[in-house]
Amino acid sequence: MRDQAVGGGQLPPEATSRPAGGAMAAPSRRASGPRRDGATLPAPAAPPTAGRIAGRRRELKALRADIERTGLDTLTGRRGTRSRVLLIAGRPGSGRTALAEALLRELAADYPDGVLRAALTGRDGEAAAPEAIARELLDALGTTAPPGAPEDELSELLRDALAGRRALLFLDDAQGAEQVEPLLPDAPDCLVVVVSQGPLTGIPDVRPCTLGGLDTAAAVEILARYAGPTRITVDPRTADAVAEKCAGQPAALVLAGGWLADRPKSSLADLYQALAAVPLPADTSSGARPLVRAFQLVYDALPPPAARILRLTVLAPGCLVDAPTASALAGCSVSTAGAALAEFAALGLLRPDAGTPPCSLLERGGQDAAPDGATGHPQYRVPGCLAPLLATLLEEYERPADIQLARARMLQRTVRLLVSCRAMSEEPGSPARQKVAGLPRSLRFPSRAAAARWLRGRRAVLLDAARIAVADGELDTLDRRLMAALTRTLLAHQSPEEAAPDLYALHCLVLEVAQRRRLPREMAAALLNLADLDAHAGRTAAALTRYRGALEAARAADDPVATGRALESLGGMYGELDDWQRAADWYGRALELRLARGERVDAARLHGRIGGAHAQVGRWDEALREWRTAARTYRRAGDLAGQARATGELAHVQECAGRPQEALRTAREALETVRKAGDGHLEAALQLRIADTLERLGDPAAARLHRAAGERLLADQPD
Template sequence: MTDQAVGGGQLPPEATGRPVGGATAASSRRASGPRRDDATVPAPAAPPATARIAGRRRELKALRADIERTGLDTLTGRRGTRSRVLLIAGRPGSGRTALAEALLRELAADYPDGVLRATLTGRDGEPCATDAIARDLLTALDTDAPPGAAEDELGELLRGALAGRRALLFLDDAPGAEQVEPLLPDVPECLVVVVSQGPLTGIPDVRPCTLGGLDRAAAVEILARYAGPTRITVDPSTADAVAEQCAGQPAALVLAGGWLAARPKSSLSDLHRALAAVPLPEGVSTAARPLFRAFQLAYDALPKPAARMLRLTVLAPGGLVDAHDAAALAGCSVATAGPALQEFAALGLLRPVAGQDPADAVPDGAAGHPQYRLPGCLAPLVRNLLEAYERSSDIQLARARMLQRTVRLLVSCWAMSEAPGSPARLKVAGLPRSLRFPSRAAAGDWLRGHRGTLLDAARIAVADGELDTLDRRLMAALTRTLLAHQGPEAAAPDLYALHELVLEVAERRRLPREKAAALLNLADLDVHAGRTAAALTRYRGALEAARAAGDAAAVGRALESLGGTYGELGDWQRAADWYGRALELRLAQGEQADAARLHGRIGGVHAQAGRWGEALTAWRAAVGTCRRAGDTAGQARAMGELARVQECAGLPEEALRICREALETVRKAGDGQLEAVLQLRIADTLERLGDPAAARLHREAGERLLEDHPE
């Protein structure tokens, strides 16, 4: 997901207007001329994302007034049941996100439950899945949602979580009403601010605040803050001409100002001529020309290595990049990547991520390297350059280096969940400091904070549909790390998303083994969420795929899972049938322990159905299989279950005899807890047979064993 404004018309808080030393940029030249890699001059500091914006006071006032405006519901005499929606409409690069952030800062005090943020367009320019956005918002509200829940269910949960709250909901870069409407709260106490390029047709009572270019004074103010007031003062007419040349678009003005600020000896006339000299390719619309020219001017001034690094930033998962990420993508050192990112930010090509805390959980050696984001309005331009200048093999290599770093970070994060001194901890101790975490808590915080980026990395890894070794390592490492730090319950939604990714690729590439594994994992999560019908369909699909792949283990797991799911539904006959098929497979493979377990499951479902004869036959088979396998404890447990079924079948004397035999068997195994259970079962049976004295002795013995062998 990407932000939409380069600087957004935001101004740096410094009032001096002079460049601040830092990164480097190439010397002044015509945009269409050859690149010069050797000349360097000081570049300005990038404006922080929380700085005030230039102009837009009229728009802010109109938006504030729109909050209090009488709605259609009120006019008809009905109190509004949904939140008011404010729409800020404009082209990418018009400063629409910056205006929304300024509005949110002004309104924050009136909404004590805070601001919820979501970007509805992904890194690749495609609309984000609404269910994923709803789940992220629920996570921010500390509300659990079942894994694999449908969009409608998540929407209801989100509306329920917002009921009784007074919060701001900011939906950035919305493709249309279809993505916005399912996320709208049903409470008038909340306020929704939406940024979009066009109207939200279909959502009632929405009046857009449409952004055009900045007025002359605000546009010149942006140029002055970047280039310094002196050059504006000595040539105000050219400053106006540059503002007009940029069509008052904040993104274009920031890029033009950054170019000029990096060249203290250049004038506004030089900037004006350089912008005019940028050639325009066919198909660029009139409205897009100012931003294209300003971006191309800034890009062409970069040294070749820096230009390549900028192109590769579009590959970064989640649209976020720091010095280590950039170094991995470009195949250079962190010492080279860090200053280059600072230069990009100074020129308006990247935006520093707002709200970064130096104490944020990061690996030891990654502290002090801030994150940056490629603005959404520039992402298509950078992506076009990547496709034009980079070979597909080089792009794959850059992705592989980035993926390798992500895998190593995940392995390090997982290792911190292991005990100190464990082999995993000792192995991680040999990694570079930039890949090591100071503590388990820091590793867990990093995992939670980078969840979206890691899931995006997984999506990138399978985008081409080739589950090669590195992709498999990423999926395995991410799954293991989520389970280690969050546990099965908390990690289930993210695991569901990962298994869906694997399934998508497996189906597209016709990989039956991977398809079977993904379907089995998804079906298990469906069962846990109560979606048994969906689970049955997936288990059947997994069985078919596993048979096609010749994967006996997956076939057995699918057969058993089908039996268990039918058992959950109370369809005991089908449950016994599927367990029986799994039993045949285990017996054919000589897996005695699994065969004994399946005999027991068959006995259990027959007992649930009241078919005592079949249940007794199955449990006797389980006892015999355990005896042949030399599993004394398993034999005793099976005998105990056999006795329970005999008692239910009206054979208490036979049940007592089997229990006593089981008691002798379990004493050989040395399982004190199981011995206690059998003693208590014998006591219950003796009471039913009318022998309370003997029952009391066995009960006392069982209770003593439980005290000596607690769970």
């Protein structure tokens, strides 16, 4: 969450331009005061866009100087090995992020590899895990990280990815050095800018810039942005008094200015008196009072329906909300929600969001926004400094059952969006596409490309929605429906390798739900999926532990399919460890289950795996017996291709056992079988194997004939 969302001292371009008459033009606002009768708020003028910041020139100059200053680790004349770290410290609402953004704009030309940015505080105000942030940064750099990789591995990958680059790394709203240190690159040409409330104790040679309030001139400049120059000119002393009442905090000044702009007939004296009259809780700290006072002033002026919509916005995933999302949360019409959101943005309660994900790589010259392909409605983000205040009001005014209902409506809409997004991956005219065509327009996508863009741009928000569903714990089956829909949608628009990191996170959430609700079948499925990803990433020990847990859960659920899969997977893991005796044992247990269920093809496959395990340790008689049984079982099941493969492997084992004549006869038998099956690739492989055997037996002419036949078959096969 970011505190620049409420302005942070930023001025819009129009605030510094002057009309022909030379006076500063005031932004237009609706003429009437706030409605308290519950009627829909009229849509105000669009809020001003962010431009240069008010004041802070001294701080910017000091930060620029700190970049060039010799660090403690370079006093000897040797260049440092790590990136320089600049710290901008201040309370939320002090304009710390706005100052960081202004610094990044000034430095962008000196760092051709662009800007990496990440928010280190999550939607709920808790510190984001360093491994999650490292993965997001790696994604932005185009570097693939193994799913489920630990923090140390991800940090090392991040340092490798940034080595040799000249980039800016912006870490917003850090809660301590333990979050920042794993993300620091060993790249002296990179610069790290950190925004935090306190010091980064433990990180050497950090250059701090501590923010207080704005000076009076800059504070009044922010008020003039909203109130217009006339009211400032006619009462400059009261303007100074309002700036002092807000303690020069940009967030408080923006809210106070928004309140005044909403009342063209009110004076600065009215604003000052209104601020002074706001009651504050006894436990409010002195530093938080200006922001709390200004926020409460603006909030109390909202009509009750609008105030409820504002409170509920804090429930939105990623604190990112648009009109349909607010409509689902509040149970009102989309038009009412859209007008309210626009009003909130004009008052400084929300900030328009250009579609930038929480962590993104911005190249020089601009950024690629991720458009909301389903709705096209403007998106807004809840300011980080206001989110705790809204959360407190939500808890105070909303019943737990109403909060849960709002959450359920929002997540239900997310599920429908995911179903629509997944349907767009299918061919036109498919049943899924026809079903989606009947959905409201706000839930439909114009094309497959638009659906894929929406999924890519909202990936972090969708994962946050899944975490919300799991954390609620009282949404019945909605959390599982959401995670199932998200899993299918990711796989529909991405390859399994691309989706693996997100799938790992989703399977962990599924496991959490299954354990909490004591659902052994779902627990077994989640453990199997996680173990598969661990195994693919080379974490064999972790995979073994999870496969054993899946086996226990599957047996508790009396799920033979999951039980068999867990048994086979355990055999495969011990094979990866070259423990072939245990591998054969686990395959044998899986075989017993398959035979008891009459699953011949699966039983034949397991006979082959057991034979392969015996062959690895030179137990030729046991291996031959298993492969003969496998071929026989395939034949009884009517699987000619499987029979040919098993017979070919039998020939290979016979040759390894020192029985070349038997191997030749068996390979020719397999060749006859595979011709009946019509498998060209397998026939070519058998021809080449026969050629190798004939060469060992001293018949090069026959070997050449079989090799030529095999190569012709390979050339004729499609890739």
